[in-house]
Amino acid sequence: MSSLSEKSDLVLVIGASCLDVIARLQGDIQIATSSPALIRTSFGGVARNVAENLARLGQPVSLLSVIGKDRIGEDVLAHTRNAGVDVSEVYATDNYPTGFYMGVLNEQGSRQFAFDDMRVMEELTDAYLVYNEDLFEKAGLVFVDANLPKKALRKVFTLARKYKVPICADPASASLAPRLTPFLSQIRLLVPNSLEAGVMTGHPFEASNQEAALDAARLLVNKGVEIAFVTLAEYGLCYATSETNGHIPAIRTSVVDPTGAGDALSAAVIHALMNDIEIDDAARLGVSAATIVLRYSGTVYPELSLQKLYDELAV
Numbered sequence: 001m002s003s004l005s006e007k008s009d010l011v012l013v014i015g016a017s018c019l020d021v022i023a024r025l026q027g028d029i030q031i032a033t034s035s036p037a038l039i040r041t042s043f044g045g046v047a048r049n050v051a052e053n054l055a056r057l058g059q060p061v062s063l064l065s066v067i068g069k070d071r072i073g074e075d076v077l078a079h080t081r082n083a084g085v086d087v088s089e090v091y092a093t094d095n096y097p098t099g100f101y102m103g104v105l106n107e108q109g110s111r112q113f114a115f116d117d118m119r120v121m122e123e124l125t126d127a128y129l130v131y132n133e134d135l136f137e138k139a140g141l142v143f144v145d146a147n148l149p150k151k152a153l154r155k156v157f158t159l160a161r162k163y164k165v166p167i168c169a170d171p172a173s174a175s176l177a178p179r180l181t182p183f184l185s186q187i188r189l190l191v192p193n194s195l196e197a198g199v200m201t202g203h204p205f206e207a208s209n210q211e212a213a214l215d216a217a218r219l220l221v222n223k224g225v226e227i228a229f230v231t232l233a234e235y236g237l238c239y240a241t242s243e244t245n246g247h248i249p250a251i252r253t254s255v256v257d258p259t260g261a262g263d264a265l266s267a268a269v270i271h272a273l274m275n276d277i278e279i280d281d282a283a284r285l286g287v288s289a290a291t292i293v294l295r296y297s298g299t300v301y302p303e304l305s306l307q308k309l310y311d312e313l314a315v
Contacts, residue, residue: 004273008140015047015145017065018099042299046145053267055084056304062086066123073098096120109255126155146176171196185224213238248283251291260299264289288312
């Protein structure tokens with residue numbers, strides 16, 4: 001398998017930035033009244049999370065995203081900049097507040113409900129992307145999440161094709177996944193979870209069904225994706241290319257908070273493949289990154305490094 005990058009080690013990351021508010025229930029949820037919970041906040045957004053993880057792994061990364069002109073947006077930007085991400089072209093708008101994601105976890109740490117307010121993403125326009133076209137020319141890989149408006153998403157693929165830059169894509173949610181289906185033949189690396197993969201293939205399946213997940217990964221490859229990873233939470237992940245396919249089991253661990261685990265996995269896989277690590281090992285490093293985040297009460301593990309990924313595998 002060739003490296004994802006053939007001309008540059010810069011990853012251009014495009015998509016959502018937001019504030020995460022996560023509640024872990026301390027008992028059963030109470031309808032129509034307050035329920036006791038442990039509540040935390042952190043900086044999130046699929047694209048922003050991937051960018052921060054990549055920067056902490058030592059990968060040069062630039063972020064194209066939109067925030068509101070508010071205190072939360074300022075804090076998101078400052079944190080992401082301090083993590084090592086180039087945020088100089090992130091756009092701040094008066095029209096919408098910075099995005100929000102709210103997650104509710106049960107006592108065991110599994111997601112029960114999730115809500116998001118990403119109206120601000122309407123400001124990530126095709127004109128904004130054209131204004132930053134030089135970053136496509138400089139990049140060795142583009143990562144995009146499906147929070148983009150359809151017209152802007154189409155412009156991402158147009159500019160990437162113009163500069164012959166491979167694209168990695170994350171559907172972000174089952175409801176947004178269909179936005180990526182017109183572009184499958186242009187995607188080098190696709191990383192859906194089981195729900196998103198079921199939507200994109202038209203064949204829903206449970207995360208516990210390893211064979212169905214492998215079939216989904218193969219079908220995505222048949223539809224034009226070069227490398228398909230299907231993440232399966234506590235059941236690991238399945239992957240496929242035109243030459244190989246396989247399953248990597250999850251690493252047994254306690255779960256504090258699953259938020260951001262998939263984004264850490266994507267970042268680790270991208271970093272590995274851009275640095276000529278074979279796909280089997282890239283998949284294992286991805287599972288390792290997800291495991292580290294599962295044990296952490298936050299969206300991005302601040303001490304992430306390639307050495308910590310390998311240490312996790314050695315335990």
